[in-house]
Amino acid sequence: MLAPMTDYVCPRCQVHAPASALTWCCPRCHGPWDLEFTGAPVSLASLTSRVNSLWRYEEVLPLATEPPQAPHVTLGEGRTPLVPLTGPGTGSGSDSGSDGGIVSAKLDFLMPTLSFKDRGAVMLAELARRLGPDTVIADSSGNAGTAVAAYCARAGLDCAVYVPEGTSPKKLEQIRAHGARTVVVPGDREDTARAARAAADAPGVFYASHVYNPHFLHGTKTYVYELWEDLGGRLPETLVLPVGNGTLLLGAALAVEELYGHGLVDRRPALVAVQAAAVAPLAAAFRAGAEEPSGPAPVRPTLAEGIAIPAPPRAAQILRAVRATGGTFLTVTEEQIRAAQLDLARRGLFVEPTGVACWAAVRAAPGRPGTTVLPLCGAGAKTGLAA
Known part of the structure; x- marks a missing residue:
């Protein structure tokens, strides 16, 4: 038996819509949806006997099935090493800082499609499978599109992925290998998003947006649930997270509030957000004390293409989430990204340039006390070494 779908709600206008519809944004302000969903507490002791995929956290997933072992889309995602x-x-250079703090990485580049985006894509594919659209479309600089293509293939869904010109050939090859059509859009990441949103208005189309559809955030929150499980029912003092559209950070914030609200952790970790200095609208707004950016940031070339978002639709939510935990924003230069990629490779971890941004920031920033965890989000095999 399928669990009932919960309603979408616009966080700005309070407009509601059924999640069973193909409505991809608020009809009033055209902003992204949130989801009216409150999960139940997860029992740490029960997890040892559960399915080894994202669906092991069924109490907190809005598309979990009943009974818990009922079929749903999966590629065995999750449970990545720490x-x-x-x-x-x-x-x-492996000694810990003078403050005694220890930094660990969660290897989310070991997901089935080699990036953390699988956490959200599995949720979107499961939702699409239930709704039965004529086609699924996504827009991406590579990783999200690859993940959506793979999970649509698993679910037997027709899929098209809109990508900007200049997308890594290896990522395009991976998307096409999963059977999805690629639509290469002239221009940058924002041009691609606009083209996909225009196509999403056609009848029978499900827009598998990792930005506008909140089911994606409820998938990425499993990143923190896994940390909580791996650390025996606690969380690190600091979570360092890359931010472009903010889907991993917002998912992490959801999980932290759920775990804290259910009394499963006794404190909230600080959320530290990382942007490339070349395109950093959120970092600028944070430093200015603004509730959201005053406008789109200038688009400059950066190795961290996956977080080069000049106007994130969930900007205000991201800034609130960081401030609520006493966190901050850090930015990294192109040279710091190059150096961090090589440093990780020499430690045995080959990660794409976007995926090393957090390590670049941690290397450059003063040490923080306690335990810090950062994600390594995408495999270096997708892009190669930064030039």
Whole structure:
């Protein structure tokens, strides 16, 4: 038996819509949806006997099935390793800082499609499978589109992925290999998003947007549930997260509030957001004390293409989430990204340039006390070494 779908709600206008419809944005302000969903507490002891995929956290997933073992879309995503980056045995320059803090990385580039985007894509594919659209479309600079293409293939859904010109050929090859059509859009990431949103208004289309559809955020929140499980029912003092559209950070914020609200952790970790200095509208707004950016940031070339978003639709939510935890924003230069990619490779971890942004920021920033965890979001095999 399928669990009932909960309603969409616009966080700005309070407009509601059924999640069973193909309405991809608020009809009044055209902003992204949130989801009216409150999960139940997860029992840590029960997890040892559960399915080894994202669906193991069925109490907190709005599309979980009943009974828990009922069929749903999966590629065995999740449960990625947590490994130390500082301390003995971690490679050159491995000593922890003078404050005694330890930095660890969650290897989300070991997901089925080699990026963390699988966490949200599985939710979108499951939702689309239930709704039965004529086609699924997505827009992406590569990783989200690859993940949506793979999970649509698993679910037997027709899929098209809109990508900007200049997208990595290896990512395009991966998307096409999963059977999805690619629509290469002249211009940048924002031009691509506009083209996809225009196509999403056609009848029978499900827009698998990792930005506008909140089911994606409820998938990415499993990143923090896995940390909580791996650390025996606690969370690190600091979570460092890359931010472009903010889907991983907002998912993390959801999980932190749920775990804290259910009394499963006794404090909230600080959320530290990382942007490329070349395109950093949220970092600028944070430093100015603004509730959201005053306008789109200038688009400059950056190696961290996956987080080069000049006007994030959920900007205000991201800024509130960081401030609510006493966190901050950090920015990284192109040279810091290059150096961080090589440093990780020499520690045995080959990660794409966008995926190393958090390590670049941690290397450059003063050490934080306690435990810090950052994600390594995408495999270096997708892009190669930064030029």
